[in-house]
Amino acid sequence: MRHRHSQPTHDRRFARGPSRGDGPDHHHEGGRSRHRDERGGRRPSRLFDHGELRLVVLALIAEQPRHGYELIKEIEDRAAGTYTPSPGVIYPTLTMLEEIGHATLAESGGKKLYTIAPDGTAYLAANKPAVDAALGRMQAVSMAHSGGPAPDIIRATENLKLALRLRLGRGPLSEGQIRAIAAALDIAAVAIEQS
Secondary structure, three states: OOOOOOOOOHHHOOOOOOOOOOOOOEEEEOOEEEEEOOOOOEOOOOOOOOOHHHHHHHHHHHHOOEOHHHHHHHHHHHOOOOOOOOHHHHHHHHHHHHHOOOEEEEEEOOEEEEEEOHHHHHHHHHOHHHHHHHHHHHHHHHHHHOOOOOHHHHHHHHHHHHHHHHHHHOOOOOHHHHHHHHHHHHHHHHHHHHO
């Protein structure tokens, strides 16, 4: 495998993440690989060890029956947005859980709804320390990242600022337009205060 350590990777800045062994993120030290983020610091280790995601999925459908998409969003929420499992990981995991008898599948509104089976409940009980460790790790990540503002609020704030800049950049406003914009901002401010 050839590594391009000296080539810039500006074309990858919007990618989901670097591919293994490609670009300056991948360094070798004494035969072991070490991953670094763009700032030169260590990237966080994987959230789940091998097989733990299966336990997490099983634990979540034990809480309540869920669709695949609901599982993706629930894991993302519990990890404070730091990890989102791909459909290419979740759906095969659900299929495997059904095939080995740990989950059952029912159709609900044209979607597949997964429920834990008795064998799945027994498997969770037998692996309780590993389940607790994985769920605890998600909770710790969530607590570590929950101190800042929610990403949805940051996005909405930036959208508002951009809309104002674009509108003000189009030219002078009439008195009616000024009152309408000010009223919309006042309504938003009141709604935020009362939330």
